[in-house]
Amino acid sequence: MSLMGNLFFSSLLAPSRSDDDDTESRSSRVTQLCTYFQQKYKHLCRLERAESRQKKCRHTFRKALLQAASREPECTGQLIQELQSAACRRTSISQTKLREVEPAACSGTVKGEQCTNKALPFTRHCFQHILLNRSQQLFSSCTAKFADGQQCSVPVFDITHQTPLCEEHAKKMQFFLYM
Numbered sequence: 478m479s480l481m482g483n484l485f486f487s488s489l490l491a492p493s494r495s496d497d498d499d500t501e502s503r504s505s506r507v508t509q510l511c512t513y514f515q516q517k518y519k520h521l522c523r524l525e526r527a528e529s530r531q532k533k534c535r536h537t538f539r540k541a542l543l544q545a546a547s548r549e550p551e552c553t554g555q556l557i558q559e560l561q562s563a564a565c566r567r568t569s570i571s572q573t574k575l576r577e578v579e580p581a582a583c584s585g586t587v588k589g590e591q592c593t594n595k596a597l598p599f600t601r602h603c604f605q606h607i608l609l610n611r612s613q614q615l616f617s618s619c620t621a622k623f624a625d626g627q628q629c630s631v632p633v634f635d636i637t638h639q640t641p642l643c644e645e646h647a648k649k650m651q652f653f654l655y656m
């Protein structure tokens with residue numbers, strides 16, 4: 478456990494001095510748990526809806542293909558071949574594009590010196606410095622707060638959560654939830 482993470486969680490879990498503090502910290506823990514589970518539930522609902530939409534799409538597509546095949550077998554065969562080759566072309570194009578781009582050096586600085594890490598694909602910053610790029614929207618700062626109110630500044634790649642946590646803080650949250 479890192480020192481910073483310890484501070485954050487010990488502020489949540491440490492036994493308080495008076496009964497007043499106890500009830501207060503307990504109710505704040507319960508509220509935090511509630512929001513966490515609400516978010517998790519909403520996220521799962523979204524996933525479920527997307528999945529069932531996709532299922533419906535695939536089902537409709539298969540039905541249409543079957544119908545077409547019974548009426549116009551030759552044309553349908555041609556169409557399937559075209560669809561397949563189009564899918565092949567798409568993947569091969571994206572693969573060559575990816576191969577062409579060599580990772581450049583990170584343009585961030587560490588104590589005045591150029592960072593020596595390789596930049597992430599299609600960016601000019603490494604993972605540690607990616608938040609310096611203000612226009613990117615894939616990474617965000619960890620939303621955990623330390624006991625002194627300062628926010629953790631570790632970049633997180635998590636586009637599914639509204640309150641993303643770094644690996645360290647996510648682990649602590651799991652621990653906190655299952656205690």
Ligand SMILES: [Zn+2]
Nearest residue numbers: 583592603606
């Ligand atoms: Zn860097």
Ligand SMILES: [Zn+2]
Nearest residue numbers: 619629643646
């Ligand atoms: Zn963090």
